[in-house]
Amino acid sequence: MLLYFDLGLLPAIASALGIALMFVLSMYIWPQTFDRNHPTCVKQRIVSALLVTLISPLSLTLLGSLSSNPDHNLLSWTGFRDPLSAIIPLTLTLILFLGPLFQCYTIGENILADYDSFADILLIRNLVVAPITEEIVFRGCLTPVLFNTLGWTKTVLLQPLFFGVAHLHHGCQRLIKGEPVSNVLATILLQTAFTSLFGAYSTLVFLTTGSVFGPIICHAFCNSMGFPSFDTIPDSPRPVLTTIFYIVGLVGFVTLTPLLLNCGRFSGSLYCTMG
Numbered sequence: 001m002l003l004y005f006d007l008g009l010l011p012a013i014a015s016a017l018g019i020a021l022m023f024v025l026s027m028y029i030w031p032q033t034f035d036r037n038h039p040t041c042v043k044q045r046i047v048s049a050l051l052v053t054l055i056s057p058l059s060l061t062l063l064g065s066l067s068s069n070p071d072h073n074l075l076s077w078t079g080f081r082d083p084l085s086a087i088i089p090l091t092l093t094l095i096l097f098l099g100p101l102f103q104c105y106t107i108g109e110n111i112l113a114d115y116d117s118f119a120d121i122l123l124i125r126n127l128v129v130a131p132i133t134e135e136i137v138f139r140g141c142l143t144p145v146l147f148n149t150l151g152w153t154k155t156v157l158l159q160p161l162f163f164g165v166a167h168l169h170h171g172c173q174r175l176i177k178g179e180p181v182s183n184v185l186a187t188i189l190l191q192t193a194f195t196s197l198f199g200a201y202s203t204l205v206f207l208t209t210g211s212v213f214g215p216i217i218c219h220a221f222c223n224s225m226g227f228p229s230f231d232t233i234p235d236s237p238r239p240v241l242t243t244i245f246y247i248v249g250l251v252g253f254v255t256l257t258p259l260l261l262n263c264g265r266f267s268g269s270l271y272c273t274m275g
Contacts, residue, residue, distance in 0.1 A: 001061055001066075001073070001074055002066065002067040002068065002069060002070065002072045002073055003060065003061065003064030003065065003066065003067055003072055003073075003074060003077065003144075004064060004065050004066075004067040004069070004072050004148075005060075005063060005064045005065070005077075005144050005145055005147070005148050006065065006148045006149070007063065007145065007148075007149060008149060009149055009150075012145050012146050012149040012150070013146075015063050015145045016142045016145050016146055016159070016162055017162065019056055019059065019137065019141055019142055019145070020137075020138065020142065020162040020163075022052055022055070022056070023049070023052045023056070023133075023134075023137050023138075026048035026049070026051065026052045027045045027048050027049075029048060030044040030045075030048070037122060039121050042121050042122065042125050043121065045125075046124070046125060046129050049129060049130070049133040049134075050129070050133060052133070052137060053132070053133040053136050053137055056136070056137045056140075056141040057074060057078050057136070057140065057141055059141070060074065060077065060078070060141060060144060060145070061074070063145060064077075064144070071270055071273065072270075076210065076270040077140075077144040077270065078136065078140035078141060078144065078212065079139065079140045079206055079209075079210060079211045079212030079213070079215075080140075080211075080212060081210060081211050081268070082209065082210070082211045082213070082268060083211070083213040085209040085210075085211040085213060085214055085266060086209075086211070086213040086214040086216070086217040086218075088209075088214075088260050088261060088265070089205040089209065089214035089215070089217070089218050089261065090214070090217050090218055090221065091260075092253055092256060092257055092260060092261065093218045093221055093222065093253075094221070095249055095252045095253050095256065096249050096250065096252075096253035097221075097222075097225055097228075097249060098245045098246070098248055098249030098252070099228065099242060099243075099245040099246030099247075099248075099249050099250075100225055100228045100229070100246075101225075101245075102238075102241070102242055102245040103229065103232070103233070103236055103242050103245075106236055106237045106238050106241075106242065107236060107237060111224050111225060112224065126223045126224075127220045127223055127224055128220070130219070130223065131215075131216045131217075131219035131220040131223060132216055134163070134219065135202065135206075135212055135215040135216045135219055136212055136216075138159075138162060138163045138199070139202055139203060139206040139212055139215050140206070140212045142159055142162055143155060143159060143203065143206060143207065143271075146158070146159055147207075147271060147274070148274070152207065152271075155203060155207065156200055156203050156204050156207065157200060159199065159203050160195070160196045160197075160198075160199025160200045160202070160203055161196060161199075163195055163196065163198075163199035163202075190227070194227055198219070198222060201218070202215040202218060202219065203215075204261065205218065205261065206271075207269065207271040207272070208261050208262060208263060208265075208266050208269060208271075208272065209261075209266045209269055210266060210268060210269025210270050210271055210272065211269075228246075230246075233246070
């Protein structure tokens with residue numbers, strides 16, 4: 001089906017918010033009997049996430065107008081093209097994480113050490129299901145709705161807020177458990193900031209490459225690494241060298257991103273042709 005999305009500001013935001021809420025609320029259709037990391041709860045939420053991931057692209061057919069442009073097909077809008085386009089974004093992400101990677105190397109830490117095996121349900125959730133479902137929904141389905149209304153820059157800056165806010169429900173669960181409000185608020189602010197920053201980068205990758213595969217791979221890698229442990233740098237075996245790797249990684253990422261991640265390299269992106 002050939003579609004074009006030009007909803008206007010309020011309908012576009014309302015539609016994007018509706019898709020985001022559908023994803024979050026689907027997690028709560030089950031009886032809230034177990035902790036979110038309990039295998040039963042994890043399996044239930046995987047089912048919810050997969051169902052919403054199937055429904056969300058179909059909902060775009062209700063939001064778009066018919067188009068005669070052969071490039072405006074649903075697969076192009078949602079980024080199901082060119083898996084090899086993930087190589088450059090993943091390389092940039094690895095450069096950004098040079099510090100944490102070196103830190104893991106110096107202390108002999110396996111980034112998958114928290115999981116019992118590759119069949120661990122938490123590994124499947126964190127490194128497979130979450131990256132695939134969240135990127136298809138929040139990048140592949142929200143971006144088409146917002147792009148023509150907001151334009152390139154505003155989409156990169158504002159679209160991630162839906163992604164960041166969608167993670168706030170974890171904080172609500174902690175409050176219900178009775179954790180101190182100050183601790184929960186601090187965690188929420190840090191998590192929202194981190195997910196929003198990643199969301200901005202992921203959205204840039206999606207728009208530039210026109211592919212959802214780059215965001216998925218980068219998301220999985222970031223989930224495997226977690227938030228950088230800046231506070232443990234002084235206690236690492238090579239603190240000075242670790243600090244240098246952190247700085248080199250950040251500077252390298254900031255310097256190389258505009259050089260390697262641009263429409264000149266990914267001319268096949270639908271969004272590049274429209275931006």
